[in-house]
Amino acid sequence: MNLNINGLDELDLQILEILIKDSRTPYLEIARKCHVSGGTIHVRMKKMEEMGIIKGTKLILNxxxxxxxxxxxxxxxxxxxxxxxxxxxxxxxxxxxxxxxxxxxxxxxxxxxxxxxxxxxxxxxxxxxxxxxxxxxxxxxxxxxxxxxxxxxx
Known part of the structure; x- marks a missing residue:
């Protein structure tokens, strides 16, 4: 299935799903789960930040x-x-x-x-x-x- 939500493809959505579950997942682990290189993850993350989809990271306190x-x-x-x-x-x-x-x-x-x-x-x-x-x-x-x-x- 080829999803395209606001310029995102299936790989972008896979990356986001992994990060939603655990935002501290290292890029190399995401790459392994998605069967791509670490560099690809880095490029995709930068693209989603520039698009404003990823607004940053934050510490969540109890x-x-x-x-x-x-x-x-x-x-x-x-x-x-x-x-x-x-x-x-x-x-x-x-x-x-x-x-x-x-x-x-x-x-x-x-x-x-x-x-x-x-x-x-x-x-x-x-x-x-x-x-x-x-x-x-x-x-x-x-x-x-x-x-x-x-x-x-x-």
């Missing part, structure tokens, strides 16, 4: 083991759509916000937040997020568990 016991999601209502850029600039300065999405539906912005405890969450909401000009109000959802955590499957 935040609870580091003492950050509260994961929550905050829905932000903006007072008007034109406030978005100002609010985004302000929210970008808050380290506890680890993801931010501009959304449709009830909320203009949806943020994933990691805090040490409920007291820190309360302080974050009262002293950092809710006072931002352009934010009308917020709704907070505390995550009790995360039973699924995966990348996209190709």
């Amino acid at each position: 935040t609870a083991r580091l003492g950050f016991d509260v994961c929550c999601f905050i829905g932000v209502y903006l007072d008007k759509a034109s406030s978005y850029n100002h609010v985004l600039d302000q929210l970008n300065q808050i380290n506890e916000i680890v993801e931010l999405h501009y959304t449709t539906g009830d909320y203009s912005v949806f943020a994933k937040v990691i805090c040490r405890n409920i007291s820190d969450l309360q302080s974050l909401l009262m002293n950092k997020i809710q006072p931002i000009d352009g934010i009308q109000r917020t709704d907070t959802f505390i995550s009790l568990s995360q039973p699924i955590d995966r990348n996209i499957q190709l």
